Each structure stands twice: as C-alpha cells, then as structure tokens.
Amino acid sequence: MWTKLVPITALIASVTFSGGTAHAEPTAPIGGEALGRHGVVAPAGVKKPPKSKATSYVVADVDTGQVLAAKDAHGRYLPASTLKALTALTLIPKLDKNHKVKPSQNACNQEGSAVGLSPKVTYKVDDLFKALMMASGNDAAMALAETNGGVAKTMTDMNAMAKRLQANDTVAKTPSGLDKPGQSSSAYDLALIARAGLANPDFRRYISTKVTNFPAPKGHYEISNHNKLLWRYDGMIGVKNGWTSKARASFVGAATRGGHTIVVSIMRHEGYFWDEVASLLDWGFSVVGKAQPVGQLVDPLPDPAPAAQAHATAPAAPPASPAVQAPLLETAASRQNDSTRTVGALVIGGGLLFGLLWVGYGIRRRRARSRV
Template structure:
C-alpha cells in the first residue's frame, strides 16, 4: 500500500522556520499551472520524451531552471534515500567538515543500508557526508543528525530548508529517508533540491566521487558510489538514488555536456531505471533551447538575517528583575526529602529549646531555695 497525495494546488498558509522567518506558500502549483497536471506535460514542436515506467518525473535545465517536460510533477510520494540530498544540503553549511566524532551505538545500529560505522572508530564529518551520499548510509545520516544537535533539531532544520527552497511537497520525518508516516516529496521538489545542491562545491564533490577510502577501527576500506550512471553515462555528475519496499525506486541526478546541465528526477518506479534515466537525460539535452518550457524551477527564497540580540544602550540603567524572598525561594526548590529533613531539624531544635528552658527554670528555683 502507498499513499498518493493530490498535486499542490492549495498548500499550508505559511511555514515558520527556526530563524523566525515565515515563508508564505502559494495556492497554485509551484513553477507554473501546467505542472499541476497528473499526466504528461511536454512541449509542442519537438519529439515527446521517451516512455518511462516512473509514476512521476521531471526533466529540467539546471542552468536556466526551465522545466522541459514533466509527469505528475507535484505528486507527493515517499522519497526513500533521495531525501538524503536534502539532509546533506541542510547540514553541510552547519557542520565543520574537519571535525572528528565518534558515532553513538544508536547511529551505528540504524536499519537498512549502511556505510558500516563503528563505535570504535573516529570519523571526520567529511567522511560521514561521503558515507551518506555515496553509500547511502542510514548510519551516517543518524550520526550527522546527532552531531547537529539531535534528531528533532535536524528534522526542524531540514523542513525549514525545504520551505526556503520552495519545496512545499517535501516533509522530512527521518534524515535517512527511511519510510515514516507523513514523510513525502515530489519529482519537482527533488529537482529543486538537486539544483540547489549543485551550487554547493562540497555537495557536488560528494555526489560525483566514484570511490574513496573510508575509515575503519583498523585502517580503511573502499566504498563506491551507488549511482551506476557515474560509470555509464557521459557527463554524469551524480546526486542520489533510493529504494524502499513502500516507496519503490526513486532517483534524482544531473549530467553536464557542452557546458549545460540537465536534471532528471523520477519517483515510484517499479524496476530497473538506469537506462530510462539515461534516455530522459539524452532527450533533455536534445531539446534544451529548442522548445518552450512547460514550467520553471523556482529560485530559493532569501535567508532572513537573524534578529540582533537585545542590549542596553549606553547610559541606560538596567534594573534586575525582583527576586522572591529567600525562604520562599528555598521552599520552592525543596523536594519531599528535603522537606522531611528540614522538618526533623526544626522539630528537633524546638524540642531541645524546650528542654533547655525547663532546665533553666529548675536551676533558678533551686537557687532561690538555698
């Protein structure tokens, strides 16, 4: 079973980001009205795109942002590991790539595809991004999320970044793309994310690396990029593929020829898709600049500057907030144990005082008799 959501024709009113910025979501399909269609949208006057078994796809010119053809561009589907492109795009600017960390046991024990992290080894953040984008490591995804301040913070950051990119079909619930209720993306959004990632030199370096040495508790071992088109397709840059039993196959990739870059994203494919993607890329290169676009990959929204911290102006007197009385304050911090101990101390002191008073009275009476 899988859930197909309607195209984006009415989205949430706004998305509040961690920076405090609210990005208003449109009430019409992002990138143009034609992209709201569930069927094939292709330009007139040129040959139609090759047939694909993908339920949804987008072919776009990454340089101009023009969408050359699409099928159910805004259909919302489970993204599987293609979501790792958003994880990387979100976290690369936040984490020092030279920082070294030792992953938690939780990170090392993530289900599904893994790069093979060990609690006995130390890794650079740079290594973890390679494990994330080359080997599709769910363990690397969790280790990066934990380094970023935890899973909840990372999910908030990823969803904020999606809204900034105007990828309004995308809802991230896991950093790895493992299926979780409420998680979704679209072929249009994957193309947006890929285009933004290509502008980041580190992101582009990770996705285009074919093989590399990866740290182990003792020495290193070699990992290979899961994107088979890096070896098969002339000019392939890379990006990300994914698969789960519920999502089926998904892919987003880019290739550059003659100084021009084409992006192809597909979702909900039932079988071997590499040759189909190659044909869609070929078609994109053949028609770019020759046909009217059917839509547009929109540009990211600007990042709002953080609000300046409040500070006292020169010559301004700052009055401290009133403090509660000492006894009230202390009582407010008491636990049941400290209250019991306090009662014993107070009660014991009172009893001792009464005994001492009785003794004093007895002594005075005795003296008066002498």
C-alpha cells in the same frame, strides 16, 4: 497495492468575504499551472520525451531552471534515500567537515543501507558526508544528525531548508529517508533540492566521487558510489538514488554536456530505471534551448534576517500588530449578520458621542475653576 500521498498543488492566496462567508482562492502550483497536471506535460514542436514507468518525473535545465517535461510533478510520494540530498544540503553549511565524530551505538545500529560505522572509530564529518551520499549510509545520516544537535533539531533544520527552497511538497521525518508516516517529497522538489545542492562545491564533490577509502577499526576499506550512471553516462555529475519496499525506486541526478546541465528526478518506479533516466537525460540535452518550457524551478526565498538584528530593531514593548489583530477582527466579522453589524455601529457611535460630551463637560469645568 499502494496509496499516493495527497498532493499539495495549490496554496491559499487570499480569503474574501461574500455575504459573511469566507472563500479560499487557490493559486497556481509552484513552478506553473501545467505542473499541476497528473499526466505527461511536454512542449510542442519537438520530439516527445521517452516513455518512463516512473509514476512521477521532472526533466529540467539546471542553469535556467526551465522545466522541459514533467509527469505528476507535484505528486507527493515517499522519497526513500533521495531525501539524503536534503540532509546533505542542510547540514554541509552547519558542520565543520574536519570535525571529528565518534558515532553513538544508536547511529551504528540503524536499519537498512549502511556504510558500517563503528563506535570504536573516530570519523571526520567529511567522511560521514561521503558515506551518506556515496554509500547511502543510514548510519551516517544518524551520526550527522546527532552531531548537528539531535534528530529533532535536524528535522527542524531540514524542513526549514525545504520551505526556503519552496519545496512545499517535502516533509522530512527522518535524516536518512527511511519510511515514516507523514514523510513526503515530489519529483519537482527533488529537482529543486538537487539544483541548490549543485551550487555547493562540497555537495558536488560528495555526489560525484566514485570510489574512496573509508576509516575502519583497522586501517580502511573502500566504498563506492551507488549511482550507476557515474560509470555509464557521459557527463554524469551524480546526486542520489533510493529504494524502500513502500517507496519503490526513486532517483535524482544531473549531468553536463555541451555547456548545459540537465537534472532528472523520478519517483515511484517499480523496476530497473537507469536506462530510462539516461534516455530522459538524452532527450533533455536534445531539446534544451529549443523547446518552450512547461514550467520553472523557482529560486529559493531570501534568507531571513538574523535574529539578533531583528531583536535589536524591534520595539522594547511592541503593541499587538495589525497582522496579529487581523485574524481576530476577521473572525468577528465573519460571524456578524446585518443585525449585529447595525447593533455594533449603534454601540460604537453611541459610545463615541458620549465620550465627546464628557470631554466637553470636563473642559468647561476646568475653565470655570480657572476663573475662580
């Protein structure tokens, strides 16, 4: 028995007033109307995508962003270790890969999958990213978060990155993907995150490395990538797989063939999914450029203006802006009826008339005094 997290498939676009009542007008789901459906969405005129036991999936063209097929694309589910793709994407630009880290005991004691960090060993940030994306080390995730200034700051950074990508179904609560109430993602968001990550050379290097040596208290030991398709699927680049008892299996991965790169993301799979992912990738390559897309992986929002620049251009003591004042005015307006609107008009009109008479009186007095 499991409970699906409530999907966010529409945002509030505007609020209109009718007879003093506010009405919310929803927009289409991010990426297109069809992606708000819970069942399989596939293009006409080409062969159907292969069946998958995944509760949710997305097949998309990384280069164009076109979604080729989907199933409950915006359904919100626990992401498990696929969330580490967001951790890496967020922290790679922030941390010097040659910076040396001695992990805390807290990091070394993280539950679940671990690479085996020791507080007696000094690691490069580069090593920790390999451990994160290859061996799915929850200990490495915590060590990276602590290097970034702590878990709270890292969660703020990760959620800001998700919003910039328009991955609005994603809420990060842990750097590792370990289950926590309120944490979520979607197959659509995992595809967005993977697409952004593939544009980063270091991210791409970490996810595609099959085997590497990893520092140990005495010498080193070998770690290998958990993505089985790196060994079995022609053109596989990698990304991330995950599993917890509550999330079940999840996966996001990309491969390149014939000048095209296809990404497949799945969530909430109950069993062995590798062959199904391979079949979905095969299908994607067979229809790319031929099928009418069913949706679109949206581009990230522009980077916000630097804080220093915004501060320099801001007025020294700005008055309350209309944007700040508007909610107050709207709240007051929504509470008015015809009687209160009439009274308000009389009060404002009467006050204005009184003010004009008073100004006129003052001008006449100044003129009278100037003649004396």
